Amino acid sequence: MLKLHSRCNLLCTYCYVYNAADDSWRDRPSRIPDNVLKRSAQRIAEHVAAHGLRRIRVELHGGEPLLGGAETALRQIAEVHAAVRAVSGTLCEVQANVQTNGTLLTEPMVRRLASSGIRVGVSLDGGRAEHNKRRVDHAGRPSWGAVTRGLAVLAEHPEVYAGILCTIDLDLDPEDVYDSLMEFRPAALDLLLPHANWASPPPGKGPSTAGSAPYGEWLARAFDRWFDDGRYRTRIRLFTEIIGLLLGLPSGAEAVGLSPIVAVLVDTDGSIEQVDSLKTAYQRAPSTGMTVFRHSFDDVLEHPGIVARQLGTGALADECLSCPVLQVCGGGHYAHRYLKGSGFRNRSVYCADLEVLIRHVARRIEPVLGLGSLLPD
């Protein structure tokens, strides 16, 4: 993940970059400088060459990565293509995505991104104005009007439309959120648990209600709507990951499963960081102390925070090790395990929710696939 801008034109009320424990964004360049852009591309190419990679994914993030237009994204990806071609010819495929709030998308911009093979993902909380009340600009004005204009442009360019990323809001009806988002015909949909942990619990779920599972129940209803819906073939990553894990496949996402973390982030000052979701834990939690100017991505594999995320069950709490849904849940998202004083060796703050959802998915797919019980009691 490469951060192109460390600022955003929106200030969503739940944003974990600007409203969480870590405010290190204040000290970083607002836009990625040329030397970081070029050095990041060289480090990517170095990693491709060292490991003989045949495919890599570059995610362009922010802040808002399209602040000021598409130019920075286009230049960054051109640099990555050139650097990777220099070390591996045409052997390594570079997949590029930009994750945007959608408010700045225009027809010429989308055409330019398309011509460079950059796909576009949009962040939304639902497919209606009333779902997106928390997605506001710095003056508190709604962003929905601008986003719908951007989505209308994307709808004309399905070749670049990567999908929608939606953070769950318990106040919204899951069926309505699903139905409204499907009206935008995304190829893929990510339903994300709000980033939270035992020190900063999620909305609607304090420490005294840790055993309740409002997010699991919300997701189970969304799952039923999706599973019973024959109209679309949209992939909902959390659900397809859980189905795959129930059937014994490895996970490809951070939210569930025991696969090692495969993502690293370069910030606008060249710092190599762990993923942004750790910002909800404490000041500079994602920091590795490394930078693209002095360290390779292999160096980052030695960092204790990254090592812990390569250990599988070795990094999990005792409750997880004796949990009947461990092989599917994997302890949940690493960032959701943090507890002040004991670090990350805890079950997820969404533990009860994850078990409810996983058991629900298992119950729904068992009869369809003609299988017996996929989980122990």
Ligand code: SF4
């Ligand atoms: S459901 Fe809870 S105890 Fe079980 S693996 Fe997940 S976080 Fe750990």
